[in-house]
Amino acid sequence: MQTRLQIFSGSSNPMLAAQICERLGVQLGKIKLSRFKSGEVYVHYEESIRNADVFIVQSLSHPINELFVELLVMIDAAKRASARTVNIIMPYYGYARQERKSAPREPISAKMVADVLTTAGATRVVTIDLHAPAIQGFFNIPVDHLTTLDIMTSYLKSKSITNPVVVSPDAGRASMAEKLASGLDAPFAMMIKKRPAHNQSVITHVIGDVEGYTPIIIEDLIDTGSTIVNVVEGLKERGAEDAYICASHGLFSDNGMKRLEHPNIREVVVTDSIALPDMHADVFKVLSVAPMLSQAIQIIIDGGSIATLFKDRGI
Numbered sequence: 238m239q240t241r242l243q244i245f246s247g248s249s250n251p252m253l254a255a256q257i258c259e260r261l262g263v264q265l266g267k268i269k270l271s272r273f274k275s276g277e278v279y280v281h282y283e284e285s286i287r288n289a290d291v292f293i294v295q296s297l298s299h300p301i302n303e304l305f306v307e308l309l310v311m312i313d314a315a316k317r318a319s320a321r322t323v324n325i326i327m328p329y330y331g332y333a334r335q336e337r338k339s340a341p342r343e344p345i346s347a348k349m350v351a352d353v354l355t356t357a358g359a360t361r362v363v364t365i366d367l368h369a370p371a372i373q374g375f376f377n378i379p380v381d382h383l384t385t386l387d388i389m390t391s392y393l394k395s396k397s398i399t400n401p402v403v404v405s406p407d408a409g410r411a412s413m414a415e416k417l418a419s420g421l422d423a424p425f426a427m428m429i430k431k432r433p434a435h436n437q438s439v440i441t442h443v444i445g446d447v448e449g450y451t452p453i454i455i456e457d458l459i460d461t462g463s464t465i466v467n468v469v470e471g472l473k474e475r476g477a478e479d480a481y482i483c484a485s486h487g488l489f490s491d492n493g494m495k496r497l498e499h500p501n502i503r504e505v506v507v508t509d510s511i512a513l514p515d516m517h518a519d520v521f522k523v524l525s526v527a528p529m530l531s532q533a534i535q536i537i538i539d540g541g542s543i544a545t546l547f548k549d550r551g552i
Contacts, residue, residue, distance in 0.1 A: 297331025
């Protein structure tokens with residue numbers, strides 16, 4: 238391990254950053270993060286980072302705008318302190334759901350985030366399960382797009398679920414759902430839904446047989462949980478058993494965790510890409526992405542292919 242690797246954490250998920258450092262055998266970097274009375278962000282690296290390969294761990298979770306500005310100030314401070322490279326470990330890429338215009342006069346905020354990160358001085362971004370993989374093309378710097386598919390597959394295999402069917406809640410998740418179904422040697426089904434408004438959905442059709450099967454619903458993220466509950470109830474109406482939910486990112490806005498304590502949900506499996514409360518219901522299972530991220534950092538430092546992290550090299 239090169240001695241000039243230095244890892245720092247923003248405010249979003251310091252525990253994940255600490256776990257990454259523990260696996261790499263390095264100390265978490267010392268940094269002061271504070272706010273002026275006016276709310277302005279202040280950052281001070283409390284050790285030299287000159288000519289270092291700096292890695293900043295920061296998910297764009299709630300409060301997203303606060304954490305985004307904090308990240309930008311951290312990048313700027315690292316650049317001005319003569320860091321050799323400034324690598325952003327962003328397990329959850331905020332604004333990813335705004336990756337295209339679906340109506341006139343709308344922004345493409347995911348592109349704006351990419352532009353601002355690059356302008357601030359980021360030299361690489363490492364992220365997990367983007368809402369739209371095409372977001373990688375918004376950057377003119379390297380983007381390493383990781384996936385939790387192998388982590389989820391291994392865990393679900395250990396559950397020995399009876400008569401499973403992998404369900405994509407919409408067409409956008411179909412490719413990932415098919416890969417999970419293949420890994421579990423299970424059939425695949427897809428929901429067709431319409432969205433009358435943000436965080437609202439109505440199930441219109443189910444493609445595939447779900448009657449008598451145990452659904453495993455896969456999503457990239459869970460926000461309020463309303464869509465998931467609608468999907469679970471829609472499957473139940475069509476004769477399915479109680480469901481398992483899998484998502485890389487658990488935002489759980491607007492009392493989302495409470496909403497998912499639903500009688501027809503057996504388990505909600507998420508990762509620690511976003512920090513969750515220490516106290517949560519037993520229905521929630523949290524898998525760690527620290528091993529995957531630490532291996533990715535090791536590959537970036539030593540050279541090699543990120544694809545070796547995944548069983549499916551086509552991901």
